[in-house]
Each structure stands twice: as C-alpha cells, then as structure tokens.
Amino acid sequence: MESLRKLLAQDEPLIIAGPCSAETETQVLETARQIATNKKVKLFRAGVWKPRTRPNNFEGNGEMALPWLQKVKAETGLPTTVEVANAEHVDLALKYGVDVLWIGARSVVNPFSVQEIADALRGVDIPVMIKNPVTPDMELWVGAIERIAHAGISDIVAIHRGFSSFDKTQYRNQPKWSMPIEFRRRMPDVPMICDPSHIAGNTLLLFHVAQTALNLDMKGLMIETHINPREALSDARQQITPEELSQMLATLVYTKIAASESEANILESLRERIDKVDRHLIEILAERMDAVKKIGEFKRDNQVTVLQMGRWNEIVNNRIWLGKSLGLQEETVKKFLDLLHIESIQLQQGVVNGTAREE
Numbered sequence: 001m002e003s004l005r006k007l008l009a010q011d012e013p014l015i016i017a018g019p020c021s022a023e024t025e026t027q028v029l030e031t032a033r034q035i036a037t038n039k040k041v042k043l044f045r046a047g048v049w050k051p052r053t054r055p056n057n058f059e060g061n062g063e064m065a066l067p068w069l070q071k072v073k074a075e076t077g078l079p080t081t082v083e084v085a086n087a088e089h090v091d092l093a094l095k096y097g098v099d100v101l102w103i104g105a106r107s108v109v110n111p112f113s114v115q116e117i118a119d120a121l122r123g124v125d126i127p128v129m130i131k132n133p134v135t136p137d138m139e140l141w142v143g144a145i146e147r148i149a150h151a152g153i154s155d156i157v158a159i160h161r162g163f164s165s166f167d168k169t170q171y172r173n174q175p176k177w178s179m180p181i182e183f184r185r186r187m188p189d190v191p192m193i194c195d196p197s198h199i200a201g202n203t204l205l206l207f208h209v210a211q212t213a214l215n216l217d218m219k220g221l222m223i224e225t226h227i228n229p230r231e232a233l234s235d236a237r238q239q240i241t242p243e244e245l246s247q248m249l250a251t252l253v254y255t256k257i258a259a260s261e262s263e264a265n266i267l268e269s270l271r272e273r274i275d276k277v278d279r280h281l282i283e284i285l286a287e288r289m290d291a292v293k294k295i296g297e298f299k300r301d302n303q304v305t306v307l308q309m310g311r312w313n314e315i316v317n318n319r320i321w322l323g324k325s326l327g328l329q330e331e332t333v334k335k336f337l338d339l340l341h342i343e344s345i346q347l348q349q350g351v352v353n354g355t356a357r358e359e
Contacts, residue, residue, distance in 0.1 A: 001079040001099045003155045004127040007042055007220075008191045012254055014220030016081065016193070017245055018045035020235040021058065022065035029071060031227045034242035036076035040249050043100060044069070044078040045222060049089055050234055051106045058233040066096035073097070081129070085113060087120035094124065102129035105161055105198075108144045109133040118151035127155035131195065136163040136179055138186070145190060158183060158192040159222060160213070162199035172201020172238065175209065177216060193220035197238045203229075206240065207248055215255055223248075292344045296351030306348045312341060 007014045017035050022028045028046060035041050046069060050060035069080040079099035084090050085107045093101055101121075107113045108131060121128070128148050133140040141158070148156055160180040162173025184192055194213035200206045210221050226232050229239040240248070299306060316337055323333035349355075 004100065004129070004157050005155055005191060008157065008193070012040065013214060013218070014043070014193060015041045015249060016043040016045050016220065016222040017041045017225040017242075019226040019232065020047050020197075020224045020239055021050055021060055021233055022046040022048055022068055023058075023061070023233050025068045025071070027227060028065070028068040029075065031225060031242065032072040032076050032078060034227065035225055035245065036078055038242070038246045038249065041078070041245075043081055044072055044076070045081050045102075045224075047234070048082045048093075049085060051085060051104060052234075063092050063096075066092060066098070069098060070096055073099070084117060087116050090117055090120040094126070100127045100129065102159065103131060103144065103148075105131045105134045109135060109137070109140055111140075111143060111147070114144045114147045118147045118153075121148065121151045121153055123152065126153070127157065128153050129157045129159050129193070131159040131161045132163065132179065132183075134164045134173075136176055138179065138182060141183060142186060145187060156190055157220075158187070158190050159195050160192060160199075160218065161195035170205060171199055171209075173199050175199050175212070177212070180218070181216065191219045193222060194218045195222040197222070197224040197235070200238060202237045203240050203244075206238070207251065210248070211252055214252060217255070288340075289343070289347060292347050293351060296348035299348060300352040306345060306352055 004014070015038075019027065019031055032044050035044065046065070048060050048065045048069075049062060050058065052059050066082075069082070072078060073080055081100035081102055082089075082093055082098050083104045084093055084101050085104065090101065103114065103117060107117070130141070130144050130148060133144075145156060145158065158180075160175075160183075162171060162175050163179070165174045167174070180192060180194075184190075194210070196206050196209035196213060199209045206223070210223070213221065223245060224235060224239040225242055225245045226236075226239040227241065229236050229241060232239055296306070298304070316334070319337055320330055320333050324330055
C-alpha cells in the first residue's frame with residue numbers, strides 16, 4: 001500500500017473505518033464489503049486483540065481473526081490495520097500481512113510495552129499509528145513516538161482519541177484539544193489523525209467531534225463502523241453502520257489551509273494584527289507583574305498577608321463583567337484571571353520570602 005504519509009498528504013482526509021472488534025468472519029467481510037463502496041475510505045480497521053478493563057468480557061478472537069482480514073484485502077482491495085500490544089501481536093500481524101499497525105492508549109502509558117513493540121519492529125518497514133495515552137501525559141505520547149522511531153520506523157502517525165477523566169462530561173474521553181495542538185507544535189513532522197469514536201463514546205456526538213478535528217487541520221479520521229452496531233460485542237454505542245458512515249462523510253466539511261493568493265493575503269493581514277496585539281499584551285503583562293512585585297514589597301515591609309480574598313473576589317467579579325460587556329466568554333476570562341492570580345501570588349510570596357528571581 002501507499003505510505004500513510006502520502007495518503008495523508010492528499011487533499012481529502014484519510015478515512016479509516018471498520019468494527020471495534022472482529023467478531024465473526026461474516027461480520028468482518030460484510031462490513032468491509034459495504035464500507036468499500038465508499039471510495040473515501042482508504043483503510044479497514046478491526047480489533048483482533050481487545051484490552052478490556054474487566055475479565056470475562058470479549059477480548060477479541062486473536063490469531064483466528066487475522067485470516068478474515070486477509071480475505072477483506074483480497075476481496076475489497078482495502079489495506080488493513082490492527083492494534084498490537086506486545087511482540088507476539090506484532091509477529092502475528094506481520095505473518096498475516098496486516099498493512100498498518102496501531103498502538104493503543106492503554107499500551108502507550110507503559111514504556112515497557114512500547115519498547116517491546118519497538119524491539120519487535122526493528123528491521124521491519126511498516127506504518128505505525130500511535131494513540132495518545134489514556135492520561136493527558138504529553139511526555140508518554142512523545143516518548144512512544146520516539147521509541148518507535150528509534151526502532152527504524154519512519155512512517156509514523158499520531159492518533160488523538162481523547163483522555164480519561166474522573167470528571168463527568170458528555171464525552172467518553174475528554175478531547176482536551178489543547179493537547180493534540182501542543183503535540184503538533186512539539187512534533188510538527190508527525191502527522192495526526194483523530195479517533196472521534198472513542199472521544200464521543202456515542203453516535204450523537206460523533207459528527208461534532210469529527211468536524212472539530214477537521215477544523216483543527218487533523219489529517220484523517222478513524223471511525224468505528226459495524227453492520228449491526230446494536231449487536232456489537234464491544235463499544236456498541238459508539239459504532240455506526242456503513243450507510244451512516246457514508247452519510248456523515250458526505251456531510252463533513254473538509255476544511256483546508258488557504259492556498260490562493262487572495263486568501264493568503266487576507267490571512268497574513270489578520271495574522272499581523274494578532275502579532276501586534278500579542279506584543280502589546282506581553283508588554284502590558286510585564287507592566288502588571290512589575291506592579292504585582294511592588295505590591296509584594298509593600299506587603300513584606302508592612303507585614304501584610306499575601307493572599308487577600310476580598311480584593312481577589314472584587315477583581316474577578318469586575319473583570320468578568322468587563323469581559324462579558326466586550327463579548328468575551330465568562331469561562332475564558334475566569335481561566336485567564338486564575339492563571340494571572342497564581343503567577344501573582346507566587347511572585348509576591350517570592351518577594352516576601354526573599355526568594356524572588358532577580359530580572
């Protein structure tokens with residue numbers, strides 16, 4: 001098959017589709033046949049080994065399912081991809097001609113597991129996709145990419161699939177969009193796609209998450225697709241039918257980076273405006289922190305407590321009101337103020353304790 005990087009460089013996003021689990025040969029082949037009628041789909045996915053939280057749940061059919069994927073490729077022409085979690089999985093996937101491997105979120109949290117997979121891949125030329133860890137730990141994600149790269153794999157793609165959290169939200173896994181954005185800043189040469197199925201956790205949110213990912217210039221989508229989702233042995237709520245997949249792909253707006261000269265000129269003008277505002281913001285921030293430092297010196301000399309909640313509550317209420325009057329979201333203003341307050345308290349404590357850094 002073409003390298004993943006070449007597929008991701010095309011005008012439209014790379015679409016990967018298939019069931020959460022390869023349950024039966026009939027289910028796999030019929031799902032693949034229906035998916036293959038949509039030429040936007042370039043890769044067929046299926047879970048062969050399923051890491052489950054609790055025992056006695058369906059954990060996949062293992063090696064028995066791999067010949068089914070061979071039949072999918074032979075009949076439909078779709079390349080195949082499976083998740084691997086250890087060296088044995090890698091060896092079996094390669095033995096049965098799987099085209100692309102992916103490392104799941106549960107494996108990425110364990111550097112020993114990732115290193116075992118990397119060692120099994122030495123000397124192998126195959127694309128590898130790496131999901132973010134279940135926890136929002138950037139170093140684990142970057143480290144997994146580095147381990148696979150050090151094994152000699154050059155065709156590597158990151159997958160954003162959201163993060164587990166104790167907080168109850170509408171998502172199965174919180175998207176925390178700032179994390180994939182920061183990842184791409186740190187590793188700009190590693191393409192990224194999104195797994196909206198695992199972020200959403202249900203089909204009602206699937207389109208919204210997928211469109212958001214495309215709006216953020218992610219290069220593809222991995223969408224769980226099953227001929228009969230209600231009867232699925234795993235993750236039934238987040239899977240859609242091949243027909244629903246086609247409807248969604250036809251509805252998604254495939255955003256692009258501005259290419260024409262007129263678009264580029266407009267963007268450049270707006271970006272210059274942002275650059276100017278940002279410089280002004282930094283200058284104002286420096287001025288504010290200088291005032292904070294002088295307040296810290298006053299509190300030190302006059303034995304005044306650093307934290308004064310009455311004053312802070314007054315600032316929060318006043319600034320939020322001002323922000324809302326200017327069309328800003330209350331949550332945005334509150335986050336900004338909280339960050340400022342933390343920095344201000346730390347600076348004043350440093351002044352009072354005699355540990356403030358000299359500029």
